[in-house]
Amino acid sequence: MEITEKEIKHLASLSRLNFTDEELAKFSADFKAILDYVNELQKVDTSNVKDNTIIRAYDELREDEVKPSLSNEEIVGNAPKNYNGYFIAPTVVE
Amino acid sequence: MEYDVVIGLEVHSELKTKSKVFCSCKNEFGGEPNTHCCPVCIGLPGALPIPNKEAVKMTIKAGLAVGSQINDIAIFERKNYFYPDLAKAYQISQAVRPICIGGGVEIEDKNGHKKYIRLNRIHLEEDAGKLIHNSKIGGTMVDYNRGGVPLIEIVSEADMSSAEEAVAYLSKLRNILQYIEVSDCKMEQGSLRCDVNISLKPKGSEKLGVRAEMKNLNSFRSVTRAIEYEIKRQSRLLDEGEEVIQETRRWDDARNRSFSMRRKEDAQDYRYFPDPDLLPFKIERSLVEEVKRTMPKLREEKINDYVNDLGLSEYDASVLTNDLNLVKYFEKVISYFNKPKFVCNFILTTLLKKVKEDEENDDLVIPIEPQNFANLLQMYESGQISQAICRELFDEIWTTNEDCLKIVKERNLVQNNNEDEIKEMLKVLIEEFPQSVQDYKAGNTKALSFFIGQLMKKTQGKANAQIASKLIKEMLD
Numbered sequence: 191m192e193i194t195e196k197e198i199k200h201l202a203s204l205s206r207l208n209f210t211d212e213e214l215a216k217f218s219a220d221f222k223a224i225l226d227y228v229n230e231l232q233k234v235d236t237s238n239v240k241d242n243t244i245i246r247a248y249d250e251l252r253e254d255e256v257k258p259s260l261s262n263e264e265i266v267g268n269a270p271k272n273y274n275g276y277f278i279a280p281t282v283v284e
Numbered sequence: 285m286e287y288d289v290v291i292g293l294e295v296h297s298e299l300k301t302k303s304k305v306f307c308s309c310k311n312e313f314g315g316e317p318n319t320h321c322c323p324v325c326i327g328l329p330g331a332l333p334i335p336n337k338e339a340v341k342m343t344i345k346a347g348l349a350v351g352s353q354i355n356d357i358a359i360f361e362r363k364n365y366f367y368p369d370l371a372k373a374y375q376i377s378q379a380v381r382p383i384c385i386g387g388g389v390e391i392e393d394k395n396g397h398k399k400y401i402r403l404n405r406i407h408l409e410e411d412a413g414k415l416i417h418n419s420k421i422g423g424t425m426v427d428y429n430r431g432g433v434p435l436i437e438i439v440s441e442a443d444m445s446s447a448e449e450a451v452a453y454l455s456k457l458r459n460i461l462q463y464i465e466v467s468d469c470k471m472e473q474g475s476l477r478c479d480v481n482i483s484l485k486p487k488g489s490e491k492l493g494v495r496a497e498m499k500n501l502n503s504f505r506s507v508t509r510a511i512e513y514e515i516k517r518q519s520r521l522l523d524e525g526e527e528v529i530q531e532t533r534r535w536d537d538a539r540n541r542s543f544s545m546r547r548k549e550d551a552q553d554y555r556y557f558p559d560p561d562l563l564p565f566k567i568e569r570s571l572v573e574e575v576k577r578t579m580p581k582l583r584e585e586k587i588n589d590y591v592n593d594l595g596l597s598e599y600d601a602s603v604l605t606n607d608l609n610l611v612k613y614f615e616k617v618i619s620y621f622n623k624p625k626f627v628c629n630f631i632l633t634t635l636l637k638k639v640k641e642d643e644e645n646d647d648l649v650i651p652i653e654p655q656n657f658a659n660l661l662q663m664y665e666s667g668q669i670s671q672a673i674c675r676e677l678f679d680e681i682w683t684t685n686e687d688c689l690k691i692v693k694e695r696n697l698v699q700n701n702n703e704d705e706i707k708e709m710l711k712v713l714i715e716e717f718p719q720s721v722q723d724y725k726a727g728n729t730k731a732l733s734f735f736i737g738q739l740m741k742k743t744q745g746k747a748n749a750q751i752a753s754k755l756i757k758e759m760l761d
Contacts, residue, residue: 204553205373206366245357246565254301254338257308265318265326265428275317276425279368281417 193221287484287519290492291450291511292442295457297467298411298433298475299342305410305434306333306376306562313473317427325410325432327372333561335360339434340383342466343408344567344575346436347384349464349582350457352406354572358383360408360562363554368426369412377437379556382407383567389460391452401453402441411435436466442481442492447511451504454478455606462608463582470647471503478507483528484518493518494528498542500535504646510535513542586611594624603632609648620658626665627658634675638682652681660688668692670699672745701748703755706739709747710756713738724760732756 198217202209209217259265266272304311307324323331344354359381362374384406392398413431415424438457444450458476461467469476483495498514501507513535518528533542558564581589583605590601605611614631618624639648652660660681664674669692677688677697692698700706713735714721724731735756739747 200553204364204366204555244563246563248337248340248566248568248571251337251340251565252303252308252334254303254336255308256303256310259309259320259322262316262319265321271423273421273423273425275319276416276427277318277368278421278423279415279426281419281422281424282368282415 193218193225285519285523286487287522288487288489289445289515290442290483290485290495291444291446292481293440293444293450293453294479294481295438295440295454296477297436297438297461297469299339299436299466300468301336301338301342301434303336304432305336305339305408306432309432311433313475315429317425318429320429321431325371326428333376335562335565336434339408340565340567341571341575342434343383343406343436344572345464345579346438346461346466347387347406348572348576348579349460350387350389350403350406352384352387352403354384354567355381357381357564357566359564360559361556362559363409363556365554368424369415369431371413371428371431375410375412376559376562377409378407381564389453389456391449391456393448393452399443399449401443401449404439404441406436406438409435409437447508450480450511451507454504454507459583459606459608464580472647474502477502480507480511482511482514482518484515484522493522494530496528496530497532498535499532499545502537506535506537509537509540510542513540517542590624596625596628600628600632603636604628607648609650613650613654616654617658617661620655621662623661623665627661630661634678651683652685656681656685656688663688663692667701667748668698670745670747670749672740672749673697673699676745697746699748700743700746701751703751706747706752707755707759709739709742710735710752710759714759721760732760
């Protein structure tokens with residue numbers, strides 16, 4: 191299965207990543223290898239294999255209870271930039 | 285050229301669970317920034333989300349209230365987009381197997397014409413964090429308190445054809461969500477939000493036109509204005525032979541216009557896939573039945589109760605039940621002062637007018653404690669205070685919420701119902717204003733109200749106006 195450089199550029203831009211030409215070529219090859227591998231797996235005949243998706247029971251979900259959160263210092267402390275309890279992210283306006 | 289307008293709504297509503305949807309942090313509006321956060325809701329690696337039972341139940345409840353099918357197995361998926369309001373760079377949402385499928389609500393226009401708006405689905409997802417753009421500090425401030433708050437998205441089919449229908453649909457949904465107690469639906473606080481999809485096609489044409497999506501609609505007024513603006517914008521383009529571009533537009537309430545946010549070519553490609561951290565989960569029929577059994581009364585049933593049990597008129601009951609907050613208030617008041625019709629009249633004529641004067645937004649706020657309001661109405665109904673005093677006191681306690689019993693006592697505002705005393709005072713007035721007596725005798729009945737007005741002035745509104753009207757007529761005739 192082929193993946194075009196254009197598609198990789200699109201994926202990169204969705205993740206706000208910028209690739210050099212060399213990186214782009216490398217990723218194209220890597221992506222192709224991964225997709226080929228998956229393609230190989232697709233060839234296996236699974237028509238006789240039972241669906242083994244694990245399904246959780248409702249009872250295994252969480253009760254609606256409030257437990258202590260982390261402190262503000264712990265939450266924002268690891269961020270490169272914080273101010274007055276807020277994370278500071280690069281300016282984005284949509 | 286004439287066009288058919290095609291509108292569909294995506295309504296987001298925050299569920300009022302105690303804790304967030306995938307972690308145990310508090311679900312509460314506001315709070316100091318980043319204080320209701322944990323490794324799960326700020327997306328630290330290795331943190332494991334576990335769905336909140338109550339959030340699932342509330343979503344089922346919403347679905348049952350609008351006649352949706354409840355899926356027996358539901359799946360959470362990752363909706364990927366890179367934006368700082370999402371700590372994980374994906375939102376946990378539902379795509380192929382939401383909790384609720386289909387359903388619909390009936391809306392009614394001013395002339396009583398009914399229309400059924402079909403729903404596509406209701407799914408459960410997590411809300412995103414809040415961004416504050418601040419040029420002074422050279423960045424965007426991010427608060428994840430709201431991140432992970434349970435949110436349902438109710439997706440309608442494109443069954444609406446005007447701003448009025450969209451608003452009727454939205455208020456019907458809000459009413460239902462309030463009644464079943466799954467959301468506060470405060471538009472001002474963002475617990476009810478709405479995106480509108482809108483397209484035009486030549487009148488009668490089968491083929492749908494190209495649609496634009498409008499975001500950031502936070503009040504009924506902005507929904508109306510944004511739709512009207514968009515209809516004008518698209519019909520102008522089509523009239524001039526230009527194309528409508530598929531895009532997302534942001535409504536700017538202050539400037540009363542919308543701006544293009546994203547074109548189709550850079551449309552988000554969300555790359556949904558099942559969240560490997562969250563297994564598909566089963567919704568047993570017994571759970572659905574349990575939710576059904578605990579379903580509170582919806583508005584139509586309330587109206588019936590009010591008409592049949594409390595003797596209210598259909599119209600009064602319908603106005604009173606339009607907002608669950610008002611229903612709760614009304615029921616509290618009549619628990620203290622059991623004269624439903626009297627209370628309802630005062631609410632409809634005086635209180636709701638006051639609410640409208642006070643509130644720019646769509647959320648109903650009544651500052652007077654129900655007990656205090658009940659006391660006021662009881663004093664008025666029993667003749668202890670006059671109508672004029674009642675109105676004055678109502679205005680006063682609306683801002684102060686001071687105990688009206690205390691005020692009446694301290695300022696001695698008790699109504700004078702003593703016929704002899706009122707008669708004496710009227711006698712003095714008759715002597716004082718002979719001209720008005722003449723006027724009355726000449727057939728000008730307005731002179732009667734003049735005397736009542738003078739009497740009220742003299743007694744600071746404390747004379748019983750009914751008794752006075754009766755007496756002055758007797759005295760002059």
